[in-house]
Amino acid sequence: xxxxxxxxxxxxxxxxxxxxxxxxxxxxxxxxxxxxxxxxxxxxxxxxxxxxxxxxxxxxxxxxxxxxxxxxxxxxxxxxxxxxxxxxxxxxxxxxxxxxxxxxxxxxxxxxxxxxxxxxxxxxxxxxxxxxxxxxxxxxxxxxxxxxxxxxxxxxxxxxxxxxxxxxxxxxxxxxxxxxxxxxxxxxxxxxxxxxxxxxxxxxxxxxxxxxxxxxxxxxxxxxxxxxxxxxxxxxxxxxxxxxxxxxxxxxxxxxxxxxxxxxxxxxxxxxxxxxxxxxxxxxxx
Amino acid sequence: xxxxxxxxxxxxxxxxxxxxxxxxxxxxxxxxxxxxxxxxxxxxxxxxxxxxxxxxxxxxxxxxxxxxxxxxxxxxxxxxxxxxxxxxxxxxxxxxxxxxxxxxxxxxxxxxxxxxxxxxxxxxxxxxxxxxxxxxxxxxxxxxxxxxxxxxxxx
Numbered sequence: 218x219x220x221x222x223x224x225x226x227x228x229x230x231x232x233x234x235x236x237x238x239x240x241x242x243x244x245x246x247x248x249x250x251x252x253x254x255x256x257x258x259x260x261x262x263x264x265x266x267x268x269x270x271x272x273x274x275x276x277x278x279x280x281x282x283x284x285x286x287x288x289x290x291x292x293x294x295x296x297x298x299x300x301x302x303x304x305x306x307x308x309x310x311x312x313x314x315x316x317x318x319x320x321x322x323x324x325x326x327x328x329x330x331x332x333x334x335x336x337x338x339x340x341x342x343x344x345x346x347x348x349x350x351x352x353x354x355x356x357x358x359x360x361x362x363x364x365x366x367x368x369x370x371x372x373x374x375x376x377x378x379x380x381x382x383x384x385x386x387x388x389x390x391x392x393x394x395x396x397x398x399x400x401x402x403x404x405x406x407x408x409x410x411x412x413x414x415x416x417x418x419x420x421x422x423x424x425x426x427x428x429x430x431x432x433x434x435x436x437x438x439x440x441x442x443x444x445x446x447x448x449x450x451x452x453x454x455x456x457x458x459x460x461x462x463x464x465x466x467x468x469x470x471x472x473x474x475x476x477x478x479x480x481x482x483x484x485x486x487x488x489x490x491x492x493x494x495x496x497x498x499x500x501x502x503x
Numbered sequence: 504x505x506x507x508x509x510x511x512x513x514x515x516x517x518x519x520x521x522x523x524x525x526x527x528x529x530x531x532x533x534x535x536x537x538x539x540x541x542x543x544x545x546x547x548x549x550x551x552x553x554x555x556x557x558x559x560x561x562x563x564x565x566x567x568x569x570x571x572x573x574x575x576x577x578x579x580x581x582x583x584x585x586x587x588x589x590x591x592x593x594x595x596x597x598x599x600x601x602x603x604x605x606x607x608x609x610x611x612x613x614x615x616x617x618x619x620x621x622x623x624x625x626x627x628x629x630x631x632x633x634x635x636x637x638x639x640x641x642x643x644x645x646x647x648x649x650x651x652x653x654x655x656x657x658x
Contacts, residue, residue: 412631413629413631413632414620414631425618430585433582436587
């Protein structure tokens with residue numbers, strides 16, 4: 218080990234709270250990769266009680282300088298095209314009731330601050346767990362008497378991103394207690410279930426092997442704090458459920474439908490795995 | 504080789520002749536029976552000896568072995584080698600042919616927590632995509648080809 222490696226190893230060690238990480242990299246850590254996680258230059262958040270992770274790390278720190286730069290600059294971030302659409306829709310009257318979001322919720326910055334960070338949330342009236350997309354569509358159908366937006370439509374993505382962006386920088390803060398508890402447990406079971414022909418669970422990649430390359434992809438903790446996220450591969454803003462479908466498919470498993478109860482439960486469990494991470498919406502990923 | 508095994512081998516042979524374009528993912532078929540002895544499978548799954556050249560191609564192919572997604576291997580022309588499994592340089596010295604066979608056939612029989620997919624086992628899978636239901640990732644012959652290739656990895 219060279220002097221430089223040792224210094225970096227120490228830095229990684231002190232952040233990660235262990236030497237295991239360092240050992241698995243060997244001397245390659247000496248070459249700066251430009252990827253903060255690999256260079257040992259990333260921020261962590263303390264994991265919530267009972268978490269299987271020793272520290273929480275946003276997917277941001279696993280990405281290249283080019284990708285991070287796109288996220289860092291609102292003018293370059295391609296997701297802002299959808300965000301602008303969301304802003305416009307906020308005050309657009311639609312539906313039988315003759316209302317817009319703004320008629321009831323007024324100033325978005327005030328009314329939606331922190332809201333996106335707390336979803337999915339238990340919904341009294343229906344007795345179900347609902348995510349932000351579903352909450353927005355409830356307001357469309359019930360409060361506005363308008364058609365719900367289709368899943369993955371520009372409208373629903375734009376509004377979801379716009380609402381969640383009002384929590385940018387605030388810590389993810391979901392409730393997993395009381396009526397949310399049974400949904401949380403189901404989401405947890407989903408996370409650890411091996412599936413598909415390749416017989417892998419979410420945990421196989423995102424808990425046990427984060428920080429390592431799987432062919433050309435650097436595995437992160439699979440956190441959800443940046444969603445909806447602009448993916449360079451998609452050339453589009455995309456929902457968390459779209460990402461779930463992709464991660465299910467790549468192990469040759471049958472995915473669930475966008476908005477399915479299974480994915481909303483998983484969404485809650487995953488949000489808790491990132492409890493305290495700053496909301497980044499709209500993030501940019503490779 | 505017992506009769507049951509022979510007839511299974513014959514069935515496999517038939518399927519691969521029927522398949523038109525190569526390289527092909529295996530068809531749903533009755534899997535060749537095998538016996539595990541001391542964390543190893545001493546008997547080959549097929550009568551045809553494994554071909555290391557074909558095995559190397561299977562290891563690279565993303566639709567088949569995709570071994571490179573997790574292992575560094577002495578395959579310099581391929582750019583991205585994964586890191587989640589151990590490097591396979593010299594694995595032909597470290598493990599016997601029989602051990603290599605079980606590792607590829609069903610890693611979970613060696614380490615139930617293994618990340619490595621069982622390549623020739625279909626039991627207990629959850630929600631497998633329709634195209635792949637009831638099928639192993641590799642055919643018996645592809646397993647033998649990969650094992651033959653791994654045997655060549657000497658330091």
